[in-house]
Amino acid sequence: MIETPYLLFLGDAPDPLAAKVAQGIRDWRPDNAVGQYRMEGCKADLGLPDMTLAEAKAAGAKTLVIGVANRGGVISAAWKKVLVAALEEGFDLASGLHNLLRDEEDLSAVARATGRVLHDVRVPSVKYPIADGKPRAGKRLLAVGTDCSVGKMYTTLAMDAEMKNRGMKSSFRATGQTGILITGDGVPLDAVVADFMAGSIEWLTPENDPDHWDVIEGQGSLFHISYSGVTLALIHGGAPDALVLCHEPTRPHLRGLPDHPVPSLEALRDLSLTMARVANDRAEVVGVSVNTQHLSEDEARSYCAEVEARMGLPTVDPFRHGAGRLVDALAGL
């Protein structure tokens, strides 16, 4: 759908976290990223060659992907200058921003005049059905978190990669804009109309070979009141056989909700399992994925060991320790 390879636009990213879309593409589809485009003051660096538009064009790049979040939800004049130049240079544009490229009159006009395509991957392009809850062949895994942004996408991408390495049948199923930009396909769940949320996930994970795994990217958290409905639609539409619990142990409170404490992994396990079994009575929690980026190597190892002993579940940080033990845990299912 989106022409590859990409030039990754990092804009004026205020910090590396703001460029997590670009980082995800670079980590999981490095062959798709020929270079990075950074503006003055950019605080992110993917370690890719810095390229001008002309250099990237010469290197074969087809699409400029906006790999950075925009401040205040506005596409700034400084960004526009680059985006318009990219269209003139012959690039398509792809974006997962809330405010759409197609809603910007100047970008639309230049895209029409140059015959280039604006991909707004946040906007559903499919008329999804209402979920019917019918059992379907194939196996499904879903990442659920104690909070938003704790590593659910990373965990499922890492598991999918490990499963493919082992020759298992596996498909990463993207449910957010980053995952869609990485894989070129998926459901932008947070932009789907309420009634069709669960149906969109059934659509995304259709009947398949009995030994095929859909590895579904999680969203939000059952405990995060802003987005919990999205999470539950994902659990009930995906009807997972396997759940992986995701956690970031240093958060003072839920992201964006200062009045709301982070729940325990035990609370997440119990509530997720109860909810998953409404849709699939074979659902099991198979492991724990800890995002230890704010811990030292030793702290990370001992934290994971402590959780593993306490909960009786394989516990790793897939970034540090690999996803092998989480994939091992699927053997019995």
Next chain:
Amino acid sequence: MIETPYLLFLGDAPDPLAAKVAQGIRDWRPDNAVGQYRMEGCKADLGLPDMTLAEAKAAGAKTLVIGVANRGGVISAAWKKVLVAALEEGFDLASGLHNLLRDEEDLSAVARATGRVLHDVRVPSVKYPIADGKPRAGKRLLAVGTDCSVGKMYTTLAMDAEMKNRGMKSSFRATGQTGILITGDGVPLDAVVADFMAGSIEWLTPENDPDHWDVIEGQGSLFHISYSGVTLALIHGGAPDALVLCHEPTRPHLRGLPDHPVPSLEALRDLSLTMARVANDRAEVVGVSVNTQHLSEDEARSYCAEVEARMGLPTVDPFRHGAGRLVDALAGL
């Protein structure tokens, strides 16, 4: 907003339940309903005078309200014939259907030509915020159900009416098309974009007097996989102090989901309370509302008595027994 009184269009309703929109208007705003319009094969009957368009016009009706659901999401040619004739006759049209009147080229064209208005109450007319989970003054009650269409709207309308009769401060908060058609205001939650669901309910139930009750219409069920995400957004956005459990005891399975059994009231109580306390740790279950329409008077009485003894909660069918005991149960909160 919508001109009254109404002629209620029942179409070719396959069963009485399909006409619940019309039934709700007839029950709660009888003065607004001058008659019903039924097509051949209609299996619903509100006990209102059957009228032709001309008869209803002569009786003073201003708006033809589509009071019946069309599963499959298509406005049929047979319906169109009546709707076009109604516009020609001088009626406005009002609808809560998923597929919009305004999206039908012929209806739009005839409405323009005749100067009539098409009201699509299902379409959000507000840009809702993302929920912030901040505590706010005032009290809130929410109806939750073991299934869809078990009487949640009826229960909350009855409680609101009873509370107003007693001089309590109370506002019925509509979250679906029927409630909106009845009261002229509310959030069409199932048509809200996923990320803004909980925020729309915070918006609908803002800070208020400490002794004011928002009586919030429920939607779906935590156990109904097609719509459970909508239900959870309602629980977390509404952050209710009081929950009323709603149940219809004769269902063979969840509505539209033949593979899914109806959960017990105990399961509903436990899961709803767990979920509600994520948002509001003072949440309590205060009573049970049973829809006994398929039971005899004796069966209804003994069923409610059995549930009341088993669960230790006031249990009534508000249609048969009034909502007084459910309102009594709010006294301590």
